[in-house]
Amino acid sequence: MNQQVEEIESQQTAEAEQGIYKELMYQGLWKNNPGIVQLLGLCPLLAVSNTLTNALGLGLATLFVLTASNSLISLIRNHVPKTIRIPVFVMIIASLVSCIQLLMNAFIYELYLSLGIFIPLIVTNCIIIGRAEAFASKNTVKHAAFDGLMMGLGFSAVLVLLGASREILAQGTLFDGIETLLGDWAQFLTVTLYHTDTSFLLAALPPGAFIIMGLIIALKNSIDQKAEK
Amino acid sequence: MTTQPINLLSEEQLAQISSGKQWTFHGGVHPQENKIQSSGSAICDAGIPEFLVIGIEHKGHSPEMLVKVGDPVLKGQALTKVYGAMVVQHASSSGIVHAIEKRTDLHPSGLPVLSVVIKTDGLDRSIAYNKPDNFRDAPSVTLIETIQHAGIVGLGGAGFPSHLKLSHSDGIKLLIINAAECEPYITADDRLMQEHAQEIFQGIEVLEHILQPKLIVIAVEDNKPQAVEALQLALQKMHLTLRAELIIRTIPTLYPSGSEKQLIEIITGRQTPLGKHPTELGIVMQNVGTVFAVKEAVVDGKPLTSRIVTLTGDALRKKGNASVRIGTPIQYLLDKYQLNSETAQKLIIGGPMMGFSISHGDIPVTKTCNCILAPTVQEIPAPSAEMSCIRCGECAHACPASLLPQQLLWYSQSKDHDKLDDYNLSACIECGACAFVCPSNIPLVEYYRVAKAEINTAEQEAKKAETARIRHKNREARLEQAKIDRQAKHKQAAEKRKQQLKEKNGGEDLIAAALARAKAKKADSAAGENSEQADTPKSAAAAAVARAKAKKAALAEAASESSATGTADKPKNDAVAAAVARAKAKKAAQAQQDSQSDVAEETQLDPKKAAVAAAIARAKAKKAAQAQQDSQSDIAEETQVDPKKAAVAAAVARAKAKKAAAQQNSETAEPEEAPSDPKKAAVAAAVAKAKAKKAASANADQPDNSAVTAAREKRKEQARLHKQEKQQLANEAVKNSLDTALDKNSTAAEDRKAKIAAAVAKAKARQTAQKDQ
Amino acid sequence: MIISIAIAILTLGILGALFGSLLGYSSIRFKVKEDPIVEELDAILPQTQCGQCGYPGCKPYAQAIANGEEINKCPPGGQAVMLQLAERMGIEPQALDGEEKPKLVAFIREDQCIGCTKCIQACPVDAIIGSTRQMHTVISDECTGCELCVAPCPTDCIDMNPIALTTQNWQWDLNRIPTKINTEL
């Protein structure tokens, strides 16, 4: 009898767990997407999304930092006094970012160069500190890590979309310079969609990033509106 | 408002003004004048219409009446008493007061105001005007009072009571007579000056006597040369004894130079500070028409019963100025001036710039109506479609108040009241110059009016909310004090009762209480149907039956209450006893019905005997009820009904009482009974309802509970439970209600139980509610 | 080496102590006793004192909002008040709990009033006057339209009427001018 009850209960909690993960996924990737809904971390988002490779590089770096920082912060959440939590969070994030920076410096130097200042700037990315404060400091490690992963993925997805559109518009290519990120084997990924002597420079410049970003947000909103009807 | 001497016009400024210097105001426009159509012909009398409608309401206040329906009135007879700052209204022709009711006002809203309708006799007999003594001997206070009693308001269009303007007479330096008449089409003042220049000067003498200004300026736009000529001619002929200097000043034609503040700027070069009156500067302005009316009132003793109205526009076959009695329906004037009707036509009261359109002609002329403009569609077409504002700034150029209309439009549309205040919406005089020049056809003034009305409403509401807050606070404090007093007094009693409650707090629970409430509600509606069936033949007899039942039910209720103490411990649900009670009650009711219907029939046959019959009926009803009560009280000793049933029964009784009351109201055959019976029925219903409530749920009167809080919680929780259990309880409740309709015995102890149950239910409901959140 | 480390520690220590004492001082010096936000929230609420939010008046509800209660429980204030509250509290607007109704004012049908004073006790702003067995009257200027007097009335003689449109409160709505009512003229 008791066993049965326990079984049922554990089943229920499992279902609830699944529900939570589903919800976290939905929140991170769509409903509360950090890039196009919360509009967080716009500075790197707009600055380095001029090519797909750059976007992917920064997206992956942010994804890693976000997941790791969320997990770590969730681990220590009960041991940090409330009043000094933010400095502690920043410290953790900064360490993680330093790791990433050194790693990139070591293994993908060219991309490291082209991303430049935006790698160390991940420290100040509001998504990371935001998730740490809003979610990781209040939830269990498993959930926090998953949340970090999903938020990171959502952010990367926007970055990639933006990078792809800008690269296509400005240069007519995709995955140009991907070898700097993935190694020489990946060169075959580079696709040239069209050739032009006169690239549409606007798309490669920051104003273009803003305009395309606006269009992506509009697209998302219109999809939501359609879904509501 | 205290007059600050700093702002007053100085002697040098007065000297500058009299030396002929003129200033201009910012902006302004030149609309097509269209004055020749009506300025040529002399003022004629508009005649006496069959009915005169004189509005007596002013800003929502109605003064005390001096006449009543059916009274004969004479021209010039006062209809109202003086009420606050309001002026007296007079009959404008002789006849009989036909009605005193709400009639459409001459107002852009077309809403009705309280009006006196006079059916004229066509004789136009007037009261004997007693010519007052020489006004120069009278103190100005008396003259101002005379002006108020003569019903004089600003005839230029705003309708501000003139005596109020004159009563701030300290330190007045300059009196401006406004004869600018800048609105297109209107020529009423023009004609007045041409034909009554001498009277106008007499009026000026009166005003000079009241105000004692240093300088008097008559300001006329330069498009009225004949009027200026007439004034100058009259001035030469007359021997005015004025202490002040008098100047007739022609000013350039520019709309809106006739607006009070703009005219002051033209004449003096000074601007009236925002939110202040011109008296701040030592200036009083009166319209030339008002001056004429003042002369009539003070010199001739005649109150204001008519005014000059310009009737113009291409849709009128005849055009011109007419002396129109106040209250004359506009339709009468339109007929007289031969209106060519066409579709999509407008009818404008006032000029084309600031006038408002009205939707039909059955509206009376008021004291502020200076023009009736009936243009053809070609002349003033319907406004073309509104386009987007392109911020061209034409409106800012035209604005005489130096506002930024394009910004105001933006914030009016977004309803940003703070920004509107920043941009000084309140300084807008609604002259329409901005909308006149707008290339995008935006009705700017309309936006501002709506915004102003909204701001006004918001202010009123804020004020009201603040009062409510204070009153609520005071009340809370008072209740708190009362509670403390009471608690001290009843501490002992409360203690005792708590003890009792503890003992009895047994079998009842949330569901019971909820059921009780739900049933009570259901029973209410079911009983409604039930009694409807019984009352189907809607005759006097039926009504009588209903009434009797109600009474009976109520009395029985009372009886059961009084006799039911101490039965709590008895065994539950004595079905037999209940059945007996029911049977008896039915029988009694039957008897009652018979007797009542007899009486009722009688009443119908012979209405004159109504009073007697009613008395008999009442007596019989009482008797029957008494019997009922006796039988009921016998049984009550043994009968034990749970609070549910009591609640249902009470509800039924209440429903019936209501029904009866309703029927009673609709009944007209018994004039004597009508006033007395509903009261009784109401009392009965009240008692019944109170019981139902008591049984069903927490009690608002419970002394150690804050009444307010309890009521609130009760309502919330009731709604919640009701919703939840509505479905499953519906059938049951209906069934029960029929069976237990006449079983109404409840005991005090049971009441308490129910109360506890309800309290528990309440607490639980609240808990769940909190959890839900 | 050790000296420079010592200097670093010392400097940071002094800085920490300095800022710490500054913070400590200001937390005492600028302490706010009563949460001023309650007053502000109370000013936003419509002051009908109707209790539809579940609190006995507007002030208690304001207090509750300051403590994290939802902001959508004020039907008399409607959407507008909810949005203002959301803005003031810096939170997301919520769907209104309950229906927004036009503003009402209570009216007692005098022939049915039995003078029980129940409504007087219920009125949160003392807007009903009258005494036992005397007819009661609503001071309509003071009435907040909370409807609390309707339920206690034993004879159901209190009506909640919409506020009548007069030339005073007309909002310049030219499209909805009432049709003419004078037929006799």
Added chain:
Amino acid sequence: MAFMNSSSPHQRQRRTTSQIMVMVILCLIPGVFLQSYFFGIGNLLQITLASVVALGSEALILKLRKRPVLRSLKDGSALLTGLLIAVSIPPLSPWWIVVIGTAFAVIFVKQLYGGLGQNLFNPAMAAYVVLLISFPVQMTSWIPVQSLHPFSLTFMDQLSAFLSGFTLDGYTVAQLSVSIDGLTMATPLDTARNALHSGFTITEMLNSAEFKASSAQAIQWVNVGFLFGGLILLYKRIIQWYIPAAFLAGLVSFSFIAFAYNPDLNISPLFHIFSGATMLGAFFILTDPVTAATTVKGRIFYGLLVALIVVIIRNIGGYPDAVAFAVLLGNMCVPLIDYYTQPKVYGGRA
């Protein structure tokens, strides 16, 4: 009997927004005429295409926004935007330049901000800037005036160049901009900037063959044409004098300061006035009511501000002409300018 209700004032001035737009378009004619006289009919081709694209994209967006299409098209504002773009770009730039520019102006700069009256930036100038930074080569390839052409261009040549980038004989536009002497053509401002960058003084530059061969004369005449049109606008009271006067006065005085400071390195006020898009800007672009300041003081200030930016960019900036950038920067300041230059309200505090 029932009458119509409507709001006061019932009488109205009869000039509408559409009429204003049409007047502005008509007043562009002298400048456009001179332009095509000097540079061939390329600009007429541009105008035709720009008009079509402007109206088309406006209609499209209006339809998407569910607004009355015809009524809004009739106001002529889209047409005017297209026209202004067409006259500001080089006459023989390829067709897609004007298409991208006009569509961007109408869709992004105007309609996405909410349509007529709502846009923050001048659509034509925003589009011009987008084109300039995206396609700098095409946007600076001004062909020489016709009299200096090494080849005579027929209508078909120009049409072909416009559509395909090549004349019928197979020359590219870039080749066309090489003059008889083999020197690459540029606008006078461009030439001046290049000369300064290469270390020449202004006087040397003015005397150089390069400059003499440039279209300086022609552009001066085009400016005169726009000035003439602008004066008509002033005369017809379509625009008010504040902005053009403040702008031109500012341009003269600011450039005079720079010129007086170092005449060798700064071009003269006269040169400023009659080169580039000065007159077009002063009368047709800065006066765009939607994006300009609306108060009197604000307008004067706005004109001066734009003039200052123009002088700065022309003298030390990286781009040859500056009106477009200056206008956009000025547009950004407009809300601020308007807020701080509110007139004193009647009876209000100063």
